[in-house]
Amino acid sequence: MSDLKIAILGAGVIGLTTGLELQKEIKNANISIIADKFFKDTTSYVAAGIFRPGTSFCGRTVDITQKWITDSYYFWDELRLTTEAANAGVTQVSGYIFSSTTPSITRNHYIEKLVPIYRAATEEELQLCPGNWKYGSFYTTVLTECGLYLPWAMKQFAKYGGKFVDRKLESFADLSSEYDLIINCTGLGAKYLCNDHKVAPIRGQVFKVKAPWIKTFFYADYDTYVIPGFNSVTLGGCRQYDSYNLNVDKYDSLSIKERCEAFLPSLKGAEVVGERVGLRPHRDPVRIEKEIITVNGKRMKIVHNYGHGGYGVTVAPGTSIYAAKLAKELLMGNSKL
Numbered sequence: 019m020s021d022l023k024i025a026i027l028g029a030g031v032i033g034l035t036t037g038l039e040l041q042k043e044i045k046n047a048n049i050s051i052i053a054d055k056f057f058k059d060t061t062s063y064v065a066a067g068i069f070r071p072g073t074s075f076c077g078r079t080v081d082i083t084q085k086w087i088t089d090s091y092y093f094w095d096e097l098r099l100t101t102e103a104a105n106a107g108v109t110q111v112s113g114y115i116f117s118s119t120t121p122s123i124t125r126n127h128y129i130e131k132l133v134p135i136y137r138a139a140t141e142e143e144l145q146l147c148p149g150n151w152k153y154g155s156f157y158t159t160v161l162t163e164c165g166l167y168l169p170w171a172m173k174q175f176a177k178y179g180g181k182f183v184d185r186k187l188e189s190f191a192d193l194s195s196e197y198d199l200i201i202n203c204t205g206l207g208a209k210y211l212c213n214d215h216k217v218a219p220i221r222g223q224v225f226k227v228k229a230p231w232i233k234t235f236f237y238a239d240y241d242t243y244v245i246p247g248f249n250s251v252t253l254g255g256c257r258q259y260d261s262y263n264l265n266v267d268k269y270d271s272l273s274i275k276e277r278c279e280a281f282l283p284s285l286k287g288a289e290v291v292g293e294r295v296g297l298r299p300h301r302d303p304v305r306i307e308k309e310i311i312t313v314n315g316k317r318m319k320i321v322h323n324y325g326h327g328g329y330g331v332t333v334a335p336g337t338s339i340y341a342a343k344l345a346k347e348l349l350m351g352n353s354k355l
């Protein structure tokens with residue numbers, strides 16, 4: 019080990035994936051992940067984990083955004099083909115997106131040439147579920163279940179010498195003299211840590227049910243979705259901008275249940291194994307960039323990697339690869355590297 023010290027702030031899917039990428043990019047550094055919430059207490063744990071970048075997701079340019087998405091897809095798909103896939107919670111899934119009103123639902127310029135199958139739904143397929151479905155697409159993609167991926171990534175990070183610190187930071191000044199570089203993967207926490215008013219929560223709520231007969235994912239109008247995972251099926255959902263409510267809302271529960279069961283009647287009576295709420299850390303554009311700040315007369319090197327909104331699991335690898343490269347650039351010239 020060199021005496022180069024790096025802190026990654028955040029232990030959600032972004033912080034952990036950045037940790038793994040940084041271990042590949044910068045050998046022999048002392049890397050710690052510092053966070054006040056781990057595993058089940060993170061937003062990442064709530065995600066259904068489907069690889070589906072929204073067409074509104076964006077970085078600074080279309081080209082860089084497409085690169086992050088492409089790198090991410092290959093990262094997940096390659097992991098899926100290893101013997102670690104089940105431990106890491108990565109699998110392949112296929113399914114439908116239907117809409118009664120929105121023709122553009124059939125296209126997703128980010129992934130239609132990336133995933134193995136992406137096509138318009140046939141007339142017959144539009145009749146699969148009750149409802150007046152006029153438009154739709156069918157595609158095959160990957161799914162990463164964070165209930166499995168987060169502990170797997172923590173174990174991998176520790177295996178290669180990474181350390182974890184349970185600590186809440188009030189400001190970057192808390193760390194100023196301890197680390198050569200900080201990577202900020204604090205999601206919604208960046209709103210306060212960076213005083214960044216572009217960051218806002220988009221609240222989501224889901225059911226987890228036992229319904230092993232559901233093998234295909236479905237999306238429909240009003241943020242309705244049914245997504246089979248490893249141990250349960252996720253039923254959603256909602257997108258409530260600027261809501262900080264982390265409690266299960268009974269009216270959301272009723273609405274989600276009614277919409278999902280109307281869409282897929284076979285879900286009626288499925289055993290409910292949990293209800294979860296998460297605040298998607300939205301920022302337009304997502305912030306992945308270098309910054310050097312001065313704190314108490316000392317220069318601090320920071321790479322920001324936050325604001326992935328509803329697509330953090332999807333793009334965690336690509337954005338983390340990019341953040342790790344920026345970290346290396348910032349450390350160029352550091353004699354400890």
Ligand SMILES: Cc1cc2nc3c(=O)[nH]c(=O)nc-3n(C[C@H](O)[C@H](O)[C@H](O)COP(=O)(O)OP(=O)(O)OC[C@H]3O[C@@H](n4cnc5c(N)ncnc54)[C@H](O)[C@@H]3O)c2cc1C
Nearest residue numbers: 028029030032055062067068187205207222296330331332
């Ligand atoms: C209902 C729902 C469904 C979703 N489904 C999908 C999906 O299917 N596909 C997809 O790609 N995405 C999905 N998402 C989005 C995804 O969950 C997020 O984009 C992702 O979890 C963001 O990860 P993160 O690591 O940035 O944030 P988090 O998981 O919230 O982690 C933030 C970390 O930063 C730490 N932190 C913050 N502030 C501080 C501080 N001051 N001091 C110390 N530590 C701090 C926290 O403790 C935590 O460890 C969904 C989200 C929700 C809510």
